[in-house]
Amino acid sequence: MEILIAVASAIAVEIPKALVAPVSRHIKALVAPISRHIGYLTGYELNIKDLKEKLQKLKDKKTVVDRHVAGPTADSIIQWKKKVDDISKKGNEFFQNEMNVNKCFNTNCPDPMSRYSLSKKAEGMTKTVLDLLKQTEEFGDMAHPGINLGSAFITEGIRDFRSRESIKNEVWEALKDDNLSMISICGTGGVGKTTMVKELVQRVEREKLFDVVGMAVVSQTPNIKKIQGDIASWLNLKLDDENELKRAGELRQGLINHGKRILIILDDVWSELDFEKIGLPSRGERKGHKIMLTSRNMDECNKMESEKNITMKVLEKDEARDLFREMAGISNVQDLHQTATEIADECGGLPLAIVTIAKGLKNKGRNKWDDTLQRLKNSNLQGVSRDVFSRIELSYKLLEDEEAKSCFLLCSLFPEDFNVPVEDLVRYxxxxxxxxxxxxxxxxxxxxxxxxxxxxxxxxxxxxxxHDYVKMHDIVRDVAISIASRDKQWHTLQSEAKMKWLEEDGYKHCIVISLSYEKISDQLNDLEYPKLELLQIWDDCWSPGLPNNVYAGMKELKVLALSSSFTSLPQSLDVLRNLRTLCLEVSNEHWGRAIGALVKLEILEIRYGCSSF
Structure with missing residues (x-):
């Protein structure tokens, strides 16, 4: 009864005219506000939780802004930070008040008006927080080079899982232990290793455990120069030389002479790394330094002399189910609870699989949910990694827009852990x-x-x-490559396939090919690709050139992207009469005559010098 009185009181203040008008004329006008006010009471817990999560995200964003905004601080950022401090202070006061109300509620003296007021206030504060989060999109150009404020150590989607607390505490104690110079977090792909590392880094920064934190993604095919550059950028070191060996020496000396406590994170390590080749100090030289690895293979960490390996397991069933329901947005949809439970169980406790499936089902109808459950139950794939693979593939199938599917597959044409330019997706x-x-x-x-x-x-x-770039999780990219090659004859040729791809008869049916120039330039003569529509070739800078007749068998080509600096263009370029998009990285200006013959060309991009590949 108190709840109804509270709602009625609130409505009476807001819509007095509706109460004195004839019911038949104003019944529709009453429904919306009544539902809204009842919603403040029934949705009390959700509104409080949402405010808490968004406020923490805003605080995390401010940490990134404080750390990565360089040079004179713009007035807009100063004002933004003041507003963040103000809403944070109000948030602390709000949650203290909310805690007092709950104490009263738990002692059998419920105050529905107070809970109604708090719920409504939480919703309003959340809108303010979201506006402040959106404003950070304007700060990108003022950020630390190479760092996007939307991604650097931001941990959206992190949940406090009970089963993870002991692991986080173990890692934290290892980070504090000065006797350990290298530690590792090990676990299967998709279990949440990188996410946990990002969460721990935020705590490191809050508690000032290290003076500097640097992170580099290693991936399945390590790019030594990129790893060196990533670490150097965090330390504000400039590596002048392009030679890897000399860069390694500069980085090593920079680390040794830095004079501060440094945490270096090497994420997604697949195999043993040569620290000397990268420029990382040996164990005896790591005074005040610590290296943290994330890897799917504990044996590889042992080879690198990791002194403490911490295993990260999958989520417990109740945690997986709660995460799935939250991501799918069905906390108040009772008829889907059982189906959600079964789907969550089929995801094997892997956050990556849970989140992708749940997001794909959000706002979908009952039939889609039932069909998804049946697909998962009928999957014959065995083993954790294959289970993740099949679950992500199902998320792809849940996309209703075929254009979204094509855009997703286009992203798989780029190298692992690559920043994919949105403009390239547009041109392709x-x-x-x-x-x-x-x-x-x-x-x-x-x-x-x-x-x-x-x-x-x-x-x-x-x-x-x-800004204007996207990335793919490495596991998601593997799934996309598999789907593209199987369903569309789109092939991204990775290192182990470079020498074998020409031996297979199926290449004549390829529609899209993305490959490295390395080791295949002498095999590109006299090839027939009658159905090929897109060819992307990428590699390090200053490649010597392609055979003159390379395009003779590709007359249906619609998109050509040479993302390497070729010293000259093949003469056969003029046979590509169906070409619509041409993206070139060139080292001289002798390309105009060949391009002039491309009668259907619509989009032309010319870049000089070294490609970002």
Whole structure:
């Protein structure tokens, strides 16, 4: 009864005119406000929880801004930080008040008006917090080079799981232990190793355990120069020389002479690394330094003399179920609870699988949920990694928009852990005619950004390290490559396949090929690709060039991207009469005559010097 009185009181203040009008004329006008006010009471717990999570995210964002905004601070950032401090203070006062109300509630003296007021206030504060979070998108150009404020150590989606507390505490104690110079977090792909590391880094920064924290993603095929550059950028070291060996010496001396406590994180390590080749000090030289690895293989960590290996296991069943329901947004949809429980159980306790499936089912109908459950139950794939693979593949299938699927597969054409330029997706999509009823580049750009938002919401794409770029989780990329090659004859040729791909008869049916120039330039003569529509070749800078007749058997080519600095273009370029998109990295200006013969060319991008590949 008190609850009804509270709602009625609130409505009486807000809509007195409706109460004196004839019911038949104003019944619809009453329904919305009544539902809204009742919602403040029934949704009390959710509103409080949402405010707490968004406020923490805002505080985390401010930490990143404080750390990575360089040079004179703009007035807009100063004002933003003041507003963040103000809302944080109000948030602390709010939660103290909320705690007092709950104490009263738990002693059999419920105060529904107070809970109603708190719920409504929480919703209003959450909107303010979201506005402040959105403002950070304008700070990108002022950030530390190479760091995007939307991704650097931000931990959106992290939940406090009971089963993870002991692991986090163990890692934290290892970080504090000065007798340990290298530790590792080991676990299967998709279990949440990187996410936990990002969460721990925030605590490291809050408690000032280390003066400097540097992070580099290693991946399955390590790029030594990139690893060196990433670590150096965090330390504000400049590596002048392009020679890897000399860079290693500069980095090593910079680390040894830095004079501060440094934590270096090497994420996603697949095999033993040569620390000397990178420029990381040996164990005896790591005074005040500590290295933390994340890896799927504990044996490889042991080879690198990791002194403490901490295993990260999958989520417990109740945690997995709670995470799934939250990500799918069905906390108040009772008829889906049992189906959600079964789907969550099928995900094997792996956060990556849980989140991607749940996001794919959000706001979908009952039939889609039942069909997804049946697909999961009928999966014949065995083993944890294969289970993750099949679950992510199902998330892809849950995408209703075929254009979103194509955009997702386009991202798999780029190297592992690569910042994929959105503009490349626009150019490739236009050339392949992937977008329906789109004939202008700016319309295509709008469409691509919309598709990217959809893919991010499904956790199939991540924020890039820079503005207007996106990234793929390495496991998600593996799934995308498999789908693309199986369903569409799109092939991304990785290192182990470079010498074998020409031996297979299936290459004649390829529609899209992305490959490295390394080791295949002498095999590109006299090849027939009658169905090929997109060819992307990427590698290190200053490649010597391609054979003159390389394009003779690719006359249906629609998109050509040479993301290496070739000293000259093949003479056979003029046979590509169907080419619509051409992206070139060139080292001289002798390309005009060949391009002039491309009668259907619509998009041309010319870059001089070294490619970002």
């Amino acid at each position: 999509g236009m050339g392949l005619r992937l977008f329906k009823n789109v004939d202008k580049v700016h319309h295509a750009r709008t469409r691509v950004y919309n598709l990217i938002d959809e893919l991010k919401e499904s956790f199939l794409l991540l924020e890039g390290d820079r």
